Amino acid sequence: MYKIKLKFVGTSDTAGIPIHNCKCAACEMYRKEGRFNSPSCAYIELAGGVIFIDSGSDELIKIRERKKQLAQFLTHFHGDHAYGLLRLRHSAKEIPCYHPKDDKGFADVLQRPHGFRFVENIPFQSVRVDGLEFTPVPLVHTRPTHGYVIKTPNKSAAYLTDCSDIEEESLRFLQEQSLDCVFIDASYDTEYNDVKHLDFNMANKLVELIGVREGFLIHQSHYSLSYVLNHNIELKYPYIFEGFEYNL
Ligand SMILES: [Zn+2]
Numbered sequence: 567m568y569k570i571k572l573k574f575v576g577t578s579d580t581a582g583i584p585i586h587n588c589k590c591a592a593c594e595m596y597r598k599e600g601r602f603n604s605p606s607c608a609y610i611e612l613a614g615g616v617i618f619i620d621s622g623s624d625e626l627i628k629i630r631e632r633k634k635q636l637a638q639f640l641t642h643f644h645g646d647h648a649y650g651l652l653r654l655r656h657s658a659k660e661i662p663c664y665h666p667k668d669d670k671g672f673a674d675v676l677q678r679p680h681g682f683r684f685v686e687n688i689p690f691q692s693v694r695v696d697g698l699e700f701t702p703v704p705l706v707h708t709r710p711t712h713g714y715v716i717k718t719p720n721k722s723a724a725y726l727t728d729c730s731d732i733e734e735e736s737l738r739f740l741q742e743q744s745l746d747c748v749f750i751d752a753s754y755d756t757e758y759n760d761v762k763h764l765d766f767n768m769a770n771k772l773v774e775l776i777g778v779r780e781g782f783l784i785h786q787s788h789y790s791l792s793y794v795l796n797h798n799i800e801l802k803y804p805y806i807f808e809g810f811e812y813n814l
Pocket residue numbers: 579580644646647728785
């Protein structure tokens with residue numbers, strides 16, 4: 567049977583890692599290893615094509631030259647998740663782009679969709695793409711934001727970014743899904759939190775509350791990553807990085 571993979575192109579916050587001129591532990595580690603982590607975005611590779619979640623890396627343009635893009639899912643219209651749409655909308659064949667309703671949106675792409683067919687999500691209502699089921703789940707953030715529960719014939723996972731909390735209805739829905747795995751926003755460390763995102767302790771607690779076996783943290787900043795490195799913190803549910811793959 568063909569293995570379905572969820573592949574992370576980037577797992578960082580808006581800034582990416584390393585930050586220009588920054589000498590923190592995370593940035594120095596990335597620089598020494600010749601790595602770069604772009605803003606969080608991922609794709610699912612199927613036999614028949616690829617499905618993108620968010621768009622914060624030009625790497626996606628190259629990926630869909632290898633395999634055709636079947637659909638685009640957008641968590642929200644913040645720039646680090648949506649800017650890639652400027653280029654991804656250029657396709658000679660129509661591609662559905664699912665997104666939360668947001669009156670501010672991203673005017674440049676919504677008014678000139680080119681190859682994209684924009685489809686407003688209805689919370690908790692699934693859409694199917696090539697045998698996979700995607701269900702938008704509202705999250706608490708500074709713009710209307712939807713995480714996605716993704717179900718394949720084998721497994722189910724939730725992609726939950728960006729968020730500072732999960733409200734009762736969404737939490738209950740996630741608990742009822744018998745999820746195998748959760749990927750969740752943990753932008754902050756425990757000393758810095760301006761309430762737009764979760765810190766790693768809050769994210770770990772939410773993974774436990776949802777009740778899954780496997781949990782992974784994403785959308786890290788260089789600050790939160792440095793904090794974990796400097797304090798040798800062992801997280802029950804750890805951060806993942808660019809290039810991480812999960813068998814779905
Ligand atoms: Zn973000």
